[in-house]
Amino acid sequence: MVDLNRRGFIRSLFSIGSIGAASSSEAQVQAKGKSVFLWCDLHSGHVGFPTGLDAPAIRPGSIAKLIAAASLVEDGFNTNLQFECTGTYKVSGVKELGEVHCQFAHGRLDLRRALAFSCNCFFAQATRSLTTRAFLAKARALGLASPVAGRSSGLFPALESETKPSLPYVLGLAADFKPNCLQLMRLAGLIAIGPGERLPVLHSSENFELKDREKPLAVALTRKSAELLRSSMRLSVQEGTSSKLDPQDKMQIAAKTGTTDHGKKFQSQIIGFFPYDKPRNAFCLFSPAGTSVDAAVPEASNLILSTSW
Numbered sequence: 001m002v003d004l005n006r007r008g009f010i011r012s013l014f015s016i017g018s019i020g021a022a023s024s025s026e027a028q029v030q031a032k033g034k035s036v037f038l039w040c041d042l043h044s045g046h047v048g049f050p051t052g053l054d055a056p057a058i059r060p061g062s063i064a065k066l067i068a069a070a071s072l073v074e075d076g077f078n079t080n081l082q083f084e085c086t087g088t089y090k091v092s093g094v095k096e097l098g099e100v101h102c103q104f105a106h107g108r109l110d111l112r113r114a115l116a117f118s119c120n121c122f123f124a125q126a127t128r129s130l131t132t133r134a135f136l137a138k139a140r141a142l143g144l145a146s147p148v149a150g151r152s153s154g155l156f157p158a159l160e161s162e163t164k165p166s167l168p169y170v171l172g173l174a175a176d177f178k179p180n181c182l183q184l185m186r187l188a189g190l191i192a193i194g195p196g197e198r199l200p201v202l203h204s205s206e207n208f209e210l211k212d213r214e215k216p217l218a219v220a221l222t223r224k225s226a227e228l229l230r231s232s233m234r235l236s237v238q239e240g241t242s243s244k245l246d247p248q249d250k251m252q253i254a255a256k257t258g259t260t261d262h263g264k265k266f267q268s269q270i271i272g273f274f275p276y277d278k279p280r281n282a283f284c285l286f287s288p289a290g291t292s293v294d295a296a297v298p299e300a301s302n303l304i305l306s307t308s309w
């Protein structure tokens with residue numbers, strides 16, 4: 001259980017203006033109070049829905065940092081460059097954003113570790129010159145505006161949003177960017193298979209009606225950005241925010257977590273793939289109650305480790 005003081009503190013991580021306001025559709029998901037787990041076979045495209053056919057679309061939280069990191073690397077960002085995290089970073093130039101926070105000071109870290117430990121202060125500094133246009137173009141290329149497994153896309157920002165500051169998108173807290181769980185799982189699949197490969201069109205075995213508009217997605221990553229994302233997701237499981245997912249490393253998972261505030265509570269997601277060396281499965285778990293450490297990670301751990309793959 002989370003104690004109230006910690007809850008209050010964690011909530012402060014998301015207090016960057018009104019951009020984190022929860023919407024009524026999120027409230028509906030929350031009202032159901034049910035976690036959602038989805039997985040797919042990266043060779044066949046088969047999608048499993050062990051918890052039912054829901055695929056909620058909510059703000060992705062720190063999962064969005066994967067997109068920001070890919071944009072940075074492909075724009076020539078020096079992956080050895082370090083920034084200091086003192087636990088708080090004042091965002092200059094964008095008054096309504098105020099400050100971003102981390103749960104504790106991460107110290108000096110590079111992009112790979114910043115992703116593995118999901119350091120908000122690093123990303124606020126590293127993405128100062130990343131435009132929302134560039135972020136959204138990468139998100140679109142990675143399927144976050146496209147239908148998936150016969151379902152329409154979750155909410156994707158309108159063109160006007162491209163002139164807004166990028167940080168709310170980088171942190172996955174913008175109210176107009178809500179990819180669904182299937183799209184986030186597909187993102188994990190694209191990172192897993194890497195550039196030069198094509199992910200099959202994802203489909204449910206119960207409903208093999210592929211929509212004409214769905215095409216196999218090419219992996220819109222370079223070798224360098226894919227390697228950075230893959231290795232940081234692996235480090236997340238070994239040492240970072242997903243370290244309780246598979247402590248004995250039975251499945252060789254690579255993953256990324258995200259937590260968003262939801263009224264007085266939190267909701268969280270985790271996406272990932274395994275086994276790391278020869279990826280066969282990708283997954284997404286959404287938990288309507290609790291941070292990723294308290295909810296999404298342990299719930300995904302229970303499901304993945306109790307299944308015969």
Ligand SMILES: [Zn+2]
Nearest residue numbers: 085102106119
């Ligand atoms: Zn930090």
